[in-house]
Amino acid sequence: MAETLYYRTASDLNRELESKRISSEEIVRAVIDRTRAVDEKVCAFISFDEDDAIAQAKASDARRARGEALGPLDGIPVGIKDIMAVKGQPLTCASRMLGKFVSPYDATSIRKLKDAGAVVWGRLNMDEFAMGSSTENSSVKTTANPWNTECIPGGSSGGSAACVAAGEAPLSLGSDTGGSIRQPAALCGVVGMKPTYGLVSRYGLVAFASSLDQIGPFAHTVEDAALLLQTIAGHDRFDSTSFKTDIPDYRTELQRKRGPWKLGIPREYFGEGLDPEVEKAVRAAIEFYRKEGCEIVDVSLPHSDYAVGVYYIIATAEASSNLARYDGVRYTHRSTDVKDAIDLYFKTRAEGFGPEVKRRVILGTYVLSSGYYDAYYLKAQKVRTLIRGDFLNAYEEVDALITPTTPAPAFRRGEKVDDPLQMYLSDIYTISANLAGIPGISIPCGFSGGGLPIGLQILGQPFKEADLFAIARKFEQAHDHHTRHPAL
Numbered sequence: 001m002a003e004t005l006y007y008r009t010a011s012d013l014n015r016e017l018e019s020k021r022i023s024s025e026e027i028v029r030a031v032i033d034r035t036r037a038v039d040e041k042v043c044a045f046i047s048f049d050e051d052d053a054i055a056q057a058k059a060s061d062a063r064r065a066r067g068e069a070l071g072p073l074d075g076i077p078v079g080i081k082d083i084m085a086v087k088g089q090p091l092t093c094a095s096r097m098l099g100k101f102v103s104p105y106d107a108t109s110i111r112k113l114k115d116a117g118a119v120v121w122g123r124l125n126m127d128e129f130a131m132g133s134s135t136e137n138s139s140v141k142t143t144a145n146p147w148n149t150e151c152i153p154g155g156s157s158g159g160s161a162a163c164v165a166a167g168e169a170p171l172s173l174g175s176d177t178g179g180s181i182r183q184p185a186a187l188c189g190v191v192g193m194k195p196t197y198g199l200v201s202r203y204g205l206v207a208f209a210s211s212l213d214q215i216g217p218f219a220h221t222v223e224d225a226a227l228l229l230q231t232i233a234g235h236d237r238f239d240s241t242s243f244k245t246d247i248p249d250y251r252t253e254l255q256r257k258r259g260p261w262k263l264g265i266p267r268e269y270f271g272e273g274l275d276p277e278v279e280k281a282v283r284a285a286i287e288f289y290r291k292e293g294c295e296i297v298d299v300s301l302p303h304s305d306y307a308v309g310v311y312y313i314i315a316t317a318e319a320s321s322n323l324a325r326y327d328g329v330r331y332t333h334r335s336t337d338v339k340d341a342i343d344l345y346f347k348t349r350a351e352g353f354g355p356e357v358k359r360r361v362i363l364g365t366y367v368l369s370s371g372y373y374d375a376y377y378l379k380a381q382k383v384r385t386l387i388r389g390d391f392l393n394a395y396e397e398v399d400a401l402i403t404p405t406t407p408a409p410a411f412r413r414g415e416k417v418d419d420p421l422q423m424y425l426s427d428i429y430t431i432s433a434n435l436a437g438i439p440g441i442s443i444p445c446g447f448s449g450g451g452l453p454i455g456l457q458i459l460g461q462p463f464k465e466a467d468l469f470a471i472a473r474k475f476e477q478a479h480d481h482h483t484r485h486p487a488l
């Protein structure tokens, strides 16, 4: 059993812990050994602290021995994207700008994980400040796709997806501003979900584009993703955009008989640029739902064509404002040899930010500048409202939408680094959900001829995560893609 402990699901590990067949320390040691064995190839982690993880595991085992286990995640390791604050741990956002910054407090999601007894495990690689789709914009290292280390794992939460796919953690957290959970989940063959905007507190998540950012889970199965979301969801007085809403018990909801559903197939998601192998796998999934008794209807989201353009105006505008705080005064990187305060700002930012971050700050400053604001930013906000309207219209008729998560399987490392527009198109199917604020999940639905995973995206109604999990699980239960693991 020990060899495969690191590939067990969290739900399964929890059952073993409850029946006292294994300890949290054994799980954590298995994960550490696995990480030591494969992370030189995968490069999912920026850093990790083995002693700290073992200490957390021992505390969990002691709690359990006293009969005081805190819940289903007690003793289970969860990897953390290096964009979320964990008190006393480094937080880099894969940027030189944050240098040796150490978080003075816990993000709300992290506090909730700790309250649930989870073992907070490592700092996962990402594109710098979550800007990118391949993890190649990290200033630290590039993460490899565990299924083919010549390929990218997706991004920006590439480390979070790759670590679960490679067995370096059964669960992880990422953040999704335009697809950064769903896209890498699809490319690495794991489950990844972006909750409704406002379901999970953003407190302690380093801001990229505040009206789009959401934290969400990565896991091997839908049930595990539901378990992790359950733990982090809920209103938080430290985030005024977090929503006061009753959170259902997602796992209990999963046990209930649900469906059949009415599922919409947005025709704009099956056009030019969609890889034939991806289309085939997704169409097969749609056929599966039809055979299960779901009503399948064609729908249109007519403003889809504008989503990427609108996103790169709104996200960059918000980023240019959010990243203004890195001025050499308040955070750790500070240029030396400067003449005056202005020189300090210029040099610090020139040295601290990588090329993609600079591109976004310049774009964002431009679209907000006087004379261009109305033409770009204001216009983009109006189109954003139309995009949200498309979804709300569709949801008058259907329960959820089925689409591919990405236009193609993972591409090769280096292939798109010099072509930002091609890179931006990786998120063509995921971006709209962030603009509309709706939830989305990506689950494995097949493999390409080259052995790379393919993801199925299900988009749901606001705050109907329970439906999304149920629809996704229906497919998962009848297929075995999620049980396959890369040969590393």
Ligand code: GLN
Residues within 6 Å of the ligand: 130, 131, 132, 133, 155, 156, 175, 176, 177, 178, 179, 180, 181, 208, 315, 427
């Ligand atoms: N790839 C998109 C971008 O570069 C989305 C990133 C994200 O969701 N954080 O902005």
